[in-house]
Amino acid sequence: DQQVKQNSPSLSVQEGRISILNCDYTNSMFDYFLWYKKYPAEGPTFLISISSIKDKNEDGRFTVFLNKSAKHLSLHIVPSQPGDSAVYFCAASSIGGADGLTFGKGTHLIIQP
Amino acid sequence: KAGVTQTPRYLIKTRGQQVTLSCSPISGHRSVSWYQQTPGQGLQFLFEYFSETQRNKGNFPGRFSGRQFSNSRSEMNVSTLELGDSALYLCASSFQQSNTGELFFGEGSRLTVL
Numbered sequence: 306d307q308q309v310k311q312n313s314p315s316l317s318v319q320e321g322r323i324s325i326l327n328c329d330y331t332n333s334m335f336d337y338f339l340w341y342k343k344y345p346a347e348g349p350t351f352l353i354s355i356s357s358i359k360d361k362n363e364d365g366r367f368t369v370f371l372n373k374s375a376k377h378l379s380l381h382i383v384p385s386q387p388g389d390s391a392v393y394f395c396a397a398s399s400i401g402g403a404d405g406l407t408f409g410k411g412t413h414l415i416i417q418p
Numbered sequence: 419k420a421g422v423t424q425t426p427r428y429l430i431k432t433r434g435q436q437v438t439l440s441c442s443p444i445s446g447h448r449s450v451s452w453y454q455q456t457p458g459q460g461l462q463f464l465f466e467y468f469s470e471t472q473r474n475k476g477n478f479p480g481r482f483s484g485r486q487f488s489n490s491r492s493e494m495n496v497s498t499l500e501l502g503d504s505a506l507y508l509c510a511s512s513f514q515q516s517n518t519g520e521l522f523f524g525e526g527s528r529l530t531v532l
Contacts, residue, residue, distance in 0.1 A: 339520070348422070348508055348523030349461070394461060398516070404474050405451050405516040410460030 308332045309397050311409035319417050324382040326412050328395030331376065335397040339406070340369060340380050343392045352393075353380070356400075382414075390416045420445065422511050422524035430530045436497040439527045443490050443511030449473075450492040451516045452484060455506040455526070464507075466516050467492055473515060496529075504531045 310329045318324045326340075336357035341349035355362040355369045355378070362369050368381045382389055395409040423442040431437050443450050452464040463476035467486035484494040490511075496503055506528050510521035 341523075346525070348510075348525050350523065351520040354520065396461075405463050405466045405476075406521065407463065408453070408461040410458075 307409075308335075309395055309407050309409040311393075311395055311412050313412050314410070315413040315415065317415045317417055318385050320387060321384045324380075324385045324389065324414055324416070326380040326382075326393050326395075326414065328378050328380075328409055329376060330378075330397050332397070332399075332407075333376070334399040334402060335407075337398045337400050338369070338371060338378050339396045339398075340367075341394040341396060341408075343394065343411070349394055385414075385416045387416050387418065390414060422509055422522050424507075424509050424524035424527050426527060427525065428528050428530075430532060431499050432532050433499055433501060435499050436495060437499060437529060438493055438495045439507055439509075439529075441492045441494075441509030441511075441524060443492070443509075444522055447511035447513050447522070448490055449512045449514065449516050450486055450490065451510045451512075451521060452492070452494050453508045453510065454478075455508055456504075461508065464494065468515055499531045501531050504529060 339354040340352040342352050343349040353367045371378045392411045392413050394411045396406040398406050425440045449468045451466040453461045465475040466473045470486045481497045486492045506526040508526045510523045
């Protein structure tokens with residue numbers, strides 16, 4: 306059973322517009338969430354994180370929103386740039402647990418000029 | 419500061435063979451995690467080693483094993499290879515245990531099983 310779900314395999318957004326990537330989770334023990342970005346032939350790189358005590362975290366053009374009651378988080382990229390074209394993975398963990406990160410299957414973001 | 423280094427980057431094996439992949443973490447990092455990435459399944463957790471001890475293990479058969487050395491370098495081994503083991507194997511390191519913070523990934527070892 307998939308505990309972290311990214312239901313959109315791909316997303317196409319025009320350059321300059323907002324990109325919104327969504328992620329749902331089922332495990333109520335998850336209390337730490339991260340987004341990773343991956344280019345082809347490279348390993349994933351960390352983008353931004355949020356703990357369950359917050360509902361928003363911002364870093365430059367990237368903002369992550371967490372809705373604990375809905376078990377949903379989203380990543381907003383404003384404005385979207387061509388270099389943002391990549392696969393984005395949502396990941397979750399339980400800080401007090403023994404398991405590692407659980408990743409979603411990823412969303413391929415395509416920024417169109 | 420050198421990043422996470424994985425070797426070999428590419429390899430081709432045949433069914434029934436075994437393979438060993440190596441990972442050198444960022445200096446000072448004590449945790450090494452391994453993930454399998456396939457097109458349909460995303461990143462699936464294999465196992466994590468912290469200070470030479472396997473901390474946890476994902477839902478993979480016993481053919482998948484690993485170890486960590488005193489210098490934090492890690493190896494993973496897959497025995498009796500199957501076609502379905504063809505994947506990108508990613509190693510990630512972190513200073514603390516992997517569930518508490520950012521992971522730094524290597525570029526991966528791409529295994530093709532024929």
